[in-house]
Amino acid sequence: MGRWEPNARGRLEEAALELYSERGFEQTTVAQIAERAGLTERTYFRHFADKREVLFGFPGQLHAGITEAVASAPADASALGAVEAALTAMGAVLQERREKARKRQAVIDENPELQERELIKMATMAALLTETLRARGIADSAAALAAETGIAVFKVAFERWIQGPDRLDLPTMIREALEELQSLAADYGTR
């Protein structure tokens, strides 16, 4: 936040990810993270409430990204079309940070407390997406259904991407998963 600490937040995130990967989440202290980043503990706590939050990024940025993507979807986009715009925008950000995303996921997979925090993040995203779709004029019930389903599709696509080979592209995989859902839904009707 001070100009004498350029990109303190980013440096702390990077240092935390390194240490969590090397030593494990439990075994790392905030003091060690601050030291690795060349900053003080006080600076750490100006940016993050605890050891966990450093893995959960910039809520403000995420909010802005989703809102902007949904707003810039074509006026005649369907509800799931607008959801696609939001999800692929998030996907593009993660695609840029693929190696970090992988390391982060490996840390989360080792720790139930972090898995819970990730579930909360996903639920928050679904609520935010619902709200954004409503602001677009989509009816309340359709907005919640499209948003919750969209986040479910995102989870599945993300898991395929994070576990798959390097050449995979997350935004493409999100679109493919939405198309698969479309085909599952079409089959549902033919029971």
Added chain:
Amino acid sequence: MGRWEPNARGRLEEAALELYSERGFEQTTVAQIAERAGLTERTYFRHFADKREVLFGFPGQLHAGITEAVASAPADASALGAVEAALTAMGAVLQERREKARKRQAVIDENPELQERELIKMATMAALLTETLRARGIADSAAALAAETGIAVFKVAFERWIQGPDRLDLPTMIREALEELQSLAADYGTR
């Protein structure tokens, strides 16, 4: 568990729900729950690990219910058809306990820690449903997608039901939400 304490588990659940509704979750102790149920704290801890778990039911029963419902879906049911069987079976159980479900939801809505626990329950159900669909011979990727989407649909239908008038029937609402999803998915393709 002892035959001298008939239905101890159910009595503890009932007592906890009453006290949480009357005084709030935070303000209630395990000693008070045990007393209200006419049982000892020791008996409480034989059934539940902590104050939270008494609200999260019988994991074994849920497991058996989902597995059985998916297994008994017609052989030619689609992936989402098998998901429907599981979700409506869960829905029928909740429909039977409507008043309890409402009280429980009101307690959960007041407490972020309980909301997190509910998210974990939902994630566990999605994983279980995925596994059950795979056991049915549905391909891995389709199974995860159908299960995660199904749980998303369930959440939306449940919320409509719990907030709506008494005459609503949860299994019917789950089927309607699946049909709405089908229609959203069909519109997605026509962008």
